[in-house]
Amino acid sequence: MNVPDNALKLTVDAVVFGYRDGQLFVALINRKYPPYEGQWALPGGFVLPDENLETAVQRELHEETGIQLRFLEQLFTFGEVQRDPRQRVVSVAYMGLVRPTDFDIKASTDAQEVDWFPIDELPALAFDHASMLEMALKRLRGKLTYEPIGLNLLDEKFPFGDLERLYATILNKPFDRRNFRKKFLSFGILTELPEKSALEKGRPATLYSFDRHRYELARQEGILFDIK
């Protein structure tokens, strides 16, 4: 059998989450060209012929937003026949996470508008990007319960309160502060640092960092972040 004449186009799109001050954000760009001209969309674009998929998404993110990613993983491939009004375009969606210190978004070379939107105040999105975002949010919430993925959304050193607020924000439910702390520390994946921050309610707060080695061990054994 020869290769059939079923050429189609392939794009990559990225759902990039950032967390700051108790809010979860997603990076969106405003489209300069049709279709969906003037509408907000996920950053992304066409995969070049000699380009691997992850290279393509990194390139598009860099060109359109200047975002420095902390974490990137493939999410899902969206291939509904009618998803692009131009022609058959299949898109490989990725999920990315950034730290608060990497929140700066630069205007792209195309001077395309780009901004962070709180996930509970989103504009209408182009294409099937709302579905991509919904799936990414589901993945993020799911992963939070069995992988310490949220640590990619925090600064290198953080007070415990930041971690708790992150979980409460993303999972959209309050936690008992003492239980949360006790349970999370029992996983043994955090390192208590000698330094203190002076940022929490005026009192110096102990800072923590994330122990990558112990995290990898915990991950291999399976861990359930079933914190009430």
Added chain:
Amino acid sequence: MNVPDNALKLTVDAVVFGYRDGQLFVALINRKYPPYEGQWALPGGFVLPDENLETAVQRELHEETGIQLRFLEQLFTFGEVQRDPRQRVVSVAYMGLVRPTDFDIKASTDAQEVDWFPIDELPALAFDHASMLEMALKRLRGKLTYEPIGLNLLDEKFPFGDLERLYATILNKPFDRRNFRKKFLSFGILTELPEKSALEKGRPATLYSFDRHRYELARQEGILFDIK
């Protein structure tokens, strides 16, 4: 910006697992045409222009193997530039599961050879299909620890021993039989049936089935199958 001339081809491939008598199997086809003529590969093929991705993988599986799937999910999209010697071909890989009663494989209309291979006795595979298989196995093992996905590999009604052997086989480690039973029953997702089987060591064994409603509840809450 117009759509660039970066047409490429898209395929779907399926890693289909079946479990029987303490062994995990994968369905492979023997390729009739170049490239990799005469070599074993995952079932799959080109996506048609007017065809959704999941439709394509179901069609290809039906044409090539006659397999009745119990479960199908998208695994990962493989897009390395050089992965196909013909031209740029990106492939969306799926993972499928079948029940022992659906193990029959029919010769395809192309009279292509197709067979189940135990996963520890695999031939060399075409393309990057060994990577797809490895990723599917990792996904299956991972999911087994936080979703009762393995129940899609068992018959509708099964003695408890089958479930334990399934876990021991896929996770490649023995379990303490009493602990396994006690822990698994504590999840509350199995229904004990009034019927008995006469198949286990001559003694009639209690049969179980899987309670879909309680499983969905357990899944939403998060569940950890950390059985030792």
